[in-house]
Amino acid sequence: MDITVKRLVRSVKKGDQKAFEELVEIYKDKVYHIVYRMLGNVHEAEDIAQEAFVRAYIHIERFNEAHKFSTWLYRIATNLTIDRIRKKKPDYYLDAELGGGEGLTLYSQIAVAEQLPEEKIETFELQDRIQKEILHLPPKYRSAITLKYLEELSLKEISEILQIPVSTVKTRIHRGREALRKRLKDLDC
Amino acid sequence: MKCDGKYSTYMHKWVDEEIEPLEKIELLQHVKSCSVCKGKFEELKNVDQLLHNHHHIKAPNGFTSKVINQLPREKTSSKMRRWFKHHPLLTAAVLFLLLMSSSIYSEWGSNKSNPISVSANGAQVKIDQENGKVIVPEGEIVKGDLVVRNGDVEIAGKVEGDVTVINGNQYLASAGHIAGESQEIHKITEWVWYRLKDGTSTVKEWFTSE
Numbered sequence: 001m002d003i004t005v006k007r008l009v010r011s012v013k014k015g016d017q018k019a020f021e022e023l024v025e026i027y028k029d030k031v032y033h034i035v036y037r038m039l040g041n042v043h044e045a046e047d048i049a050q051e052a053f054v055r056a057y058i059h060i061e062r063f064n065e066a067h068k069f070s071t072w073l074y075r076i077a078t079n080l081t082i083d084r085i086r087k088k089k090p091d092y093y094l095d096a097e098l099g100g101g102e103g104l105t106l107y108s109q110i111a112v113a114e115q116l117p118e119e120k121i122e123t124f125e126l127q128d129r130i131q132k133e134i135l136h137l138p139p140k141y142r143s144a145i146t147l148k149y150l151e152e153l154s155l156k157e158i159s160e161i162l163q164i165p166v167s168t169v170k171t172r173i174h175r176g177r178e179a180l181r182k183r184l185k186d187l188d189c
Numbered sequence: 190m191k192c193d194g195k196y197s198t199y200m201h202k203w204v205d206e207e208i209e210p211l212e213k214i215e216l217l218q219h220v221k222s223c224s225v226c227k228g229k230f231e232e233l234k235n236v237d238q239l240l241h242n243h244h245h246i247k248a249p250n251g252f253t254s255k256v257i258n259q260l261p262r263e264k265t266s267s268k269m270r271r272w273f274k275h276h277p278l279l280t281a282a283v284l285f286l287l288l289m290s291s292s293i294y295s296e297w298g299s300n301k302s303n304p305i306s307v308s309a310n311g312a313q314v315k316i317d318q319e320n321g322k323v324i325v326p327e328g329e330i331v332k333g334d335l336v337v338r339n340g341d342v343e344i345a346g347k348v349e350g351d352v353t354v355i356n357g358n359q360y361l362a363s364a365g366h367i368a369g370e371s372q373e374i375h376k377i378t379e380w381v382w383y384r385l386k387d388g389t390s391t392v393k394e395w396f397t398s399e
Contacts, residue, residue: 016271017263024253032248046249053256123244130243149240174201181229181236 005069012060020057027070028053030150031077037146038081040135048084052077067160074161078143085139126187133183141176148173192219192226200230204237293381305340309333310350316340321357327364334369355380 005026011019031052036045055076056063063072134142147158159166199216202208208216220227273280305316307323310333315324323337325346334350335342341357344365351369352359359373374383 014270015263017257017260018271020260021253021257024256028248028252028256029245032252033246036246042249046252046255049248050252050256050259054259057260126239127244130239145240149243150245170201170205173205174198177201177204177233177236177240178197180240181232184236184239185232187235187239 006065009060009063009065009069012057017057020060023056023069024053027073030070031073034074034077034143034146034150035081037131037134038078038139038142039084040131044084044088048080049077052080055080068157071157071160074147075163078147078161082139082143129187130180130184133180136183137176137179141172141179144169144172145176145180192223196220196223196226197229200226200233203230204233290381293384294377306338307340308336310335325365327362353383355383 008019008023032049035049039045155166155169159169199212220230309331312331321340323342325344327345329346331348335348336353338355343360345362347366349368352367352371355374
């Protein structure tokens with residue numbers, strides 16, 4: 001694990017909130033990304049991502065320093081998200097238009113990293129479409145696909161986050177991707 | 190025509206860069222002759238690319254402070270510890286002053302019961318322990334500073350430097366002479382001031398002697 005993160009975790013264990021603030025800064029985008037990709041709703045995603053951090057702080061004593069902090073944190077986040085999906089009532093939909101907006105959906109309200117203005121609209125449509133299709137997957141495939149494409153996470157790390165064997169991770173990624181292949185046939189990258 | 194399911198597995202292993210060399214050969218040979226699998230393979234590579242290019246989303250503004258506001262209150266001890274860690278110079282200064290003042294204070298306090306001590310730069314001065322008095326006899330010349338602690342001093346001779354009396358009084362006889370400054374120190378505040386001045390002049394000497 002990164003030395004800085006290790007040092008920060010140790011300070012947090014001693015009760016240092018300032019150190020925890022730094023940890024939040026380091027991981028907030030990743031955690032938010034995972035939760036948002038699985039939930040598809042900005043408000044809920046923010047709620048759950050915040051709750052994940054608060055829980056991590058409260059239960060920091062349970063974190064074993066022999067493991068990666070990010071693995072532990074992502075596990076909290078994915079578990080909370082899956083709980084939320086189970087409890088979720090289909091009360092509003094992502095692609096439902098917002099009141100008063102001209103074709104403005106919740107997708108288009110999401111801050112996106114790095115993009116060129118002239119490509120903006122096309123990119124938005126493409127990104128929205130992929131997100132929509134991810135949300136059509138069963139939650140267990142959703143989490144595997146999201147983690148797989150989040151960053152350089154190894155299959156072993158994903159298996160630790162989701163607490164399932166590596167072979168199961170592979171199966172879920174394959175099945176999830178197979179479903180996406182069928183649904184995204186019309187798109188070119 | 191329904192192809193063997195293994196080709197689909199090979200395709201996924203391919204995009205995950207986990208495919209074995211032999212499997213790779215087998216897959217490439219198969220897609221050459223099977224247009225359905227060729228199409229699937231292209232689609233899969235395309236989806237993999239789309240997912241790789243799928244934007245990374247950033248947490249909304251103010252996220253961190255919202256999290257911090259929800260945390261249970263921090264203990265004061267860890268706040269202090271952090272303060273010390275982030276202000277090492279101030280911490281060192283505070284520690285230094287604390288130790289200095291305690292050492293100065295204990296030195297001052299121990300003066301009360303201690304016998305007279307004199308530093309007279311090698312000159313012959315009389316020490317009258319009974320009356321608690323130091324006498325610089327007539328005709329005697331102290332070539333430097335004279336410092337007397339815990340006693341009075343009577344000067345009938347000559348002092349070429351400064352005279353400092355700590356915890357005592359100084360009497361100058363009509364024949365006596367002090368070339369430098371003379372001072373009496375009675376209170377701890379004066380003692381601290383004297384120590385500080387002494388310290389700075391010592392430091393100055395270090396620099397000038399260079």
